[in-house]
Amino acid sequence: MIAVSDSDFVTQGFHHVTMVSSDARRTLGFYRDVLGLGLVKQTVNFDLPDTYHLYFGDPRGAPGSLLTFFEWPRSPRGNWGVGGVHHVALGVADETEQLKWKRWLNDHGVSVSGPYNRGYFTSIYFADPDGQILEIATAGPGFDIDEPADALGRELVQPNPERLPDGRNESEIREKTYPEPVAAIDEKMALTGIHHVTGFTDDLAAADDFYGRTLGMRLIKKTVNQDDPDTLHYFWANYDGQRILPHSDMTLFGWPPSARRSREGTGQTHHIAFRAADEQQLAAWREYLLGQGFEVTDIRDRKYFKSIYFRSHDGLLHEIATDPPGFAVDEDPSRLGQSLSLPAWLEPRREEIAAGLRPLS
């Protein structure tokens, strides 16, 4: 029996988000060369070893910064809907740096919408080459603009009318961009990891039970979808009543029960992973989730972390993954992702596996 306190069952935020790509080489060209993320590991899907699994993130591959991709060239296109993710938001320092992103993306042939003032942050939106919707969101001003910082999420908050579709000047928003071409992604412009993940549910009460009670987060904002003000938009995060932990914000749009469901496939998020401090804590999470009635996998060795998997009330696949050992376990930290890494049990098949993968460059 593992002794743990209740506070152990408060997630420390996102570990990674895994999406589906139809073409690993094109995905690499987008996330590394256009978004400026580091390729921190080039490996295969351990459950389907003839397909790539690419990991992008900050230079050391810190939890909370990681976006990972399965390459499924023959998969049908996925769809967002109930039980799925609508978009993944990455953080940026402020609106000036965000406008540079708009200019940079436009100049690289990526069409961008926004910047939209969401109140709590400002957002631009675009899609990756497979159609996965991405957002770049500013760090501030934060969730305490319309509620006290120590009492977030208690009341339904209506957005200021100028943030709603009828109050916005779309042509002004469309035209707003950085006045000069951006030569390179510099340090100030660098993306700061997962800002939030937004999905759909048809049962916000069940969602609050899942994120708020089971995963130990707290509802930090109850508001409406600012693009569709007839539907609700709830935000959860690791929040201690004072501050919100970075990389921990999960948000859901509330849809009616008849709404369409998500479909797995390219351009869609496959699963979202939350952090565990170590394997002992992961084992405790597993026992706890089993005790709550979830079907939970055994602990899987993903080489760079250990993981368990289970589904939320809507069917979205969730993972809890350990921080250790991390991506330097099999490569020099200054040379992460530069060649194909395989777990020991696949090393005997290296030649055959490498020959079956499409070259990345």
Ligand SMILES: [Fe+2]
């Ligand atoms: Fe994962």
Ligand SMILES: [Fe+2]
């Ligand atoms: Fe968002």
